[in-house]
Amino acid sequence: MNTPSKHAYVPFVSVDNMMRLVHRIGIERMLCDLAAEIEADFLRWPDFDKTPRVASHSDIGVIELMPTSDGETYGFKYVNGHPSNTKQGLQTVTAFGLLADVATGYPLMLSEMTILTALRTAATSAMAARWLAPEGASVMALIGNGAQAEFQALAFKAVCGIKEVRLYDIDPAATRKCVRNLAGSGLVVTPCRSAEEAILNAQIITTCTADKQFATILTDNMVGSGVHINAVGGDCPGKTELHRDILLRSSIFVEYPPQTRIEGEIQQLASDHPVAELWEVITGRAAGRSSPTQTTLFDSVGFAVEDFSALRYVHRRLKEFGLYQDLDMIADPDDPRDLYGMILRAAKG
Amino acid sequence: MNTPSKHAYVPFVSVDNMMRLVHRIGIERMLCDLAAEIEADFLRWPDFDKTPRVASHSDIGVIELMPTSDGETYGFKYVNGHPSNTKQGLQTVTAFGLLADVATGYPLMLSEMTILTALRTAATSAMAARWLAPEGASVMALIGNGAQAEFQALAFKAVCGIKEVRLYDIDPAATRKCVRNLAGSGLVVTPCRSAEEAILNAQIITTCTADKQFATILTDNMVGSGVHINAVGGDCPGKTELHRDILLRSSIFVEYPPQTRIEGEIQQLASDHPVAELWEVITGRAAGRSSPTQTTLFDSVGFAVEDFSALRYVHRRLKEFGLYQDLDMIADPDDPRDLYGMILRAAKG
Numbered sequence: 001m002n003t004p005s006k007h008a009y010v011p012f013v014s015v016d017n018m019m020r021l022v023h024r025i026g027i028e029r030m031l032c033d034l035a036a037e038i039e040a041d042f043l044r045w046p047d048f049d050k051t052p053r054v055a056s057h058s059d060i061g062v063i064e065l066m067p068t069s070d071g072e073t074y075g076f077k078y079v080n081g082h083p084s085n086t087k088q089g090l091q092t093v094t095a096f097g098l099l100a101d102v103a104t105g106y107p108l109m110l111s112e113m114t115i116l117t118a119l120r121t122a123a124t125s126a127m128a129a130r131w132l133a134p135e136g137a138s139v140m141a142l143i144g145n146g147a148q149a150e151f152q153a154l155a156f157k158a159v160c161g162i163k164e165v166r167l168y169d170i171d172p173a174a175t176r177k178c179v180r181n182l183a184g185s186g187l188v189v190t191p192c193r194s195a196e197e198a199i200l201n202a203q204i205i206t207t208c209t210a211d212k213q214f215a216t217i218l219t220d221n222m223v224g225s226g227v228h229i230n231a232v233g234g235d236c237p238g239k240t241e242l243h244r245d246i247l248l249r250s251s252i253f254v255e256y257p258p259q260t261r262i263e264g265e266i267q268q269l270a271s272d273h274p275v276a277e278l279w280e281v282i283t284g285r286a287a288g289r290s291s292p293t294q295t296t297l298f299d300s301v302g303f304a305v306e307d308f309s310a311l312r313y314v315h316r317r318l319k320e321f322g323l324y325q326d327l328d329m330i331a332d333p334d335d336p337r338d339l340y341g342m343i344l345r346a347a348k349g
Numbered sequence: 350m351n352t353p354s355k356h357a358y359v360p361f362v363s364v365d366n367m368m369r370l371v372h373r374i375g376i377e378r379m380l381c382d383l384a385a386e387i388e389a390d391f392l393r394w395p396d397f398d399k400t401p402r403v404a405s406h407s408d409i410g411v412i413e414l415m416p417t418s419d420g421e422t423y424g425f426k427y428v429n430g431h432p433s434n435t436k437q438g439l440q441t442v443t444a445f446g447l448l449a450d451v452a453t454g455y456p457l458m459l460s461e462m463t464i465l466t467a468l469r470t471a472a473t474s475a476m477a478a479r480w481l482a483p484e485g486a487s488v489m490a491l492i493g494n495g496a497q498a499e500f501q502a503l504a505f506k507a508v509c510g511i512k513e514v515r516l517y518d519i520d521p522a523a524t525r526k527c528v529r530n531l532a533g534s535g536l537v538v539t540p541c542r543s544a545e546e547a548i549l550n551a552q553i554i555t556t557c558t559a560d561k562q563f564a565t566i567l568t569d570n571m572v573g574s575g576v577h578i579n580a581v582g583g584d585c586p587g588k589t590e591l592h593r594d595i596l597l598r599s600s601i602f603v604e605y606p607p608q609t610r611i612e613g614e615i616q617q618l619a620s621d622h623p624v625a626e627l628w629e630v631i632t633g634r635a636a637g638r639s640s641p642t643q644t645t646l647f648d649s650v651g652f653a654v655e656d657f658s659a660l661r662y663v664h665r666r667l668k669e670f671g672l673y674q675d676l677d678m679i680a681d682p683d684d685p686r687d688l689y690g691m692i693l694r695a696a697k698g
Contacts, residue, residue, distance in 0.1 A: 007438075007439060008364060012676065014676065014677040014678065015357060015677050015678065015679065015680045015681075016677050016695070018680075019691070019692050019695040019696075020695070022692055023692075023695070023696045027692070049405055051403065054400065054403050054414065054416060056398055056416060056418045056423055056451075058418075058420065058451045058452075060452065061451075061452075061453070061454050062454075063416075063418070063423050063449060063451070063454050065403065065414050065416055065425060067403060067405060067412075067414055069405045069407075069412070071407065074405055074412050076414060076427070078425070078447065078449075078456075080449070080453070080454020080455070081454065082452075082453055082454045085453055085454070085685065086685045086686065088453070089356075089683075089685060090356060090453055090455065090681075090685060091679070091680065091681065091682075091685045091688070092685065094454065094455060094456075094679045094680065096456070096678055096679075098427065100412060100427075100429070102405075102407045102410075102412070103407075103409065103410075103431075104410070104429070104431055104434055104437070104439055105410050105411075105412050105429020105430065105431045105434070105443065106429070106439065106443060107427075107443075107445070112677075112678050112679070112680060114679065114680035114688070115680050115688065115692065118688055118689075145686075146686040147682075147685065147686050147687070147688040147689070149689075150689035151688075151689060174686055177684065177686065177687055177690065180690075181687070181689050181690050181693060327361065327363065327676075328363040328364050328365050328461075329363065329364065329445055329461050330364065330440070330443045330445075330461070330463065331364045331367075331440065331443065331461060331463035331464050332364075332439075332440065333440070334438075335526065336434065336435045336438060336439060336440045336441065336496065337435065337494075337495040337496050337523055337526065338496070338526055338530070339440070339463070339464065339467055339496040339497075339500075340467075340496070340498075340499035340500060340530050341526065341529075341530050342368070343368050343371055343372075343376070343464065344530060346365070346368040346369070346372070347368075347372045
């Protein structure tokens with residue numbers, strides 16, 4: 001074979017290397033870094049080429065591509081959502097992503113993103129809560145104790161100073177797993193027998209359930225005034241977690257309205273129902289929380305810019321840690337017009 | 350570290366392994382196989398979920414995602430187009446692609462696609478020409494002798510029985526490269542000093558130039574009646590190769606009108622100018638060539654279904670040749686809800 005040139009190689013961050021990176025940086029440090037990285041990109045929101053994700057739906061799931069670009073760097077994520085996968089021992093959501101150089105179109109890095117998505121989702125939630133949650137919030141209810149739960153708990157501890165998480169899941173085994181994983185985290189972890197019990201004295205309510213269709217995880221009378229709701233689980237058409245009445249009396253904040261109107265909790269509302277965009281709050285264009293009795297809702301569905309921020313963060317730290325392998329992914333003939341000649345010579349090599 | 354489960358691994362076909370595969374199968378055999386594979390998918394065209402590619406344009410290039418699905422398998426390609434790359438010794442077009450299982454959303458294979466795109470583009474052109482070129486065509490003009498040229502020459506030899514290719518490029522070095530690479534192919538290879546000379550006695554004219562903006566590679570009086578034009582190079586907004594008058598007197602065949610109207614030669618025409626879809630010709634819903642004096646034009650821009658066909662062909666032959674490596678790309682915890690626990694345990698391992 002011919003030895004591929006340096007242009008042929010794309011650094012690849014495997015699942016194993018991503019786990020090593022999380023440990024080397026420290027998960028709470030990494031969640032804080034990601035929150036800062038995402039916030040910095042929300043501050044320059046108009047720089048990004050934005051498009052609703054490109055979804056391919058089937059009866060039992062969805063495969064999506066989420067591209068964005070800031071004019072210098074391009075990124076996209078491949079992500080699936082298949083709630084019934086867990087029955088076969090598979091992940092509901094798996095993902096990988098890529099960064100590329102806009103000037104040449106050449107890939108800069110390929111990375112696993114199942115873990116990275118879990119981190120960026122939690123970091124985004126916590127970043128939003130810093131702008132929206134009531135002052136001095138220290139107790140968070142965590143309803144839905146699946147794959148995203150611990151990441152949310154740790155992000156809210158690290159970024160927002162949450163001291164206690166109150167856990168509830170319809171499956172007690174999920175709650176037990178979460179209690180076990182959060183032991184030693186420094187959080188007070190309180191398993192609860194109902195959603196009602198979980199939200200007692202909580203200033204923040206995070207819902208991150210996975211496999212419900214138009215479910216009502218929270219009903220109207222469960223939510224007192226002044227609470228911040230971080231609604232993570234409702235993220236595709238036909239999949240919501242909150243009763244409509246809660247939405248009607250909340251100030252609603254979203255990532256990117258054209259996507260959230262289709263995928264978020266607000267798919268239950270009229271298409272012109274007022275919402276504020278998170279980037280507008282961060283840049284001072286829109287008000288965040290304006291009173292202690294206001295109910296705020298971050299209707300999170302996940303947007304391409306967050307994945308871009310996360311990928312760029314990993315890319316920037318690539319050389320420092322060396323946690324990647326080179327993939328021979330880009331054909332790079334000596335003469336760029338001589339692709340066929342490269343194949344011919346490979347035969348002789 | 351923990352040993353990842355089999356679900357964690359995605360077979361990856363590197364550039365080196367793709368070259369080996371081409372040699373093991375034989376390039377002409379592979380071009381014929383791909384033409385048959387693509388034709389079979391055009392025969393079941395309505396089965397595919399089709400969407401124009403998702404493009405991110407910058408001043409100097411474009412990065413595109415091209416997804417499709419047949420309901421069982423999902424595929425997408427990442428591809429860039431940066432004509433000025435060659436000045437830096439980089440490829441104008443690089444690509445990679447992925448197949449995934451619609452039922453679970455899990456990736457089935459990641460593959461380089463710079464080489465595979467060159468093969469499928471040529472195979473599609475040759476397949477279209479089998480339906481559209483005049484009976485007994487044996488001479489093809491090949492205008493533009495860049496990275497795609499040899500693939501076109503060999504595909505038309507293998508699939509359509511072309512005996513002679515007549516080469517012209519504004520850069521004589523490109524033509525010399527092409528002559529050199531096609532020596533020993535069994536084709537009569539005739540370098541020409543002008544496009545006019547190249548099309549002498551040619552029944553098929555293939556244009557595959559790369560870096561022109563609204564160029565006129567062929568003017569009206571250069572094209573005699575009865576010829577089949579295979580227009581490969583005009584494939585994005587603002588990039589065309591043929592004079593409009595040629596289009597006006599040709600029967601035009603396209604892959605997917607919503608995409609070709611934007612990217613193809615027909616961007617020069619009214620948006621309702623009649624065109625036939627290639628799949629309609631193949632399934633008998635539309636006429637192909639109906640007389641020896643008709644000028645036919647395949648306005649090729651490349652469509653996601655062709656990439657899908659090519660990826661599935663490579664995937665099907667993966668185990669037989671073993672030309673792949675396993676990538677640890679999908680996080681696969683023992684308990685799918687315990688993604689965080691997998692990270693925790695990785696620390697201890």
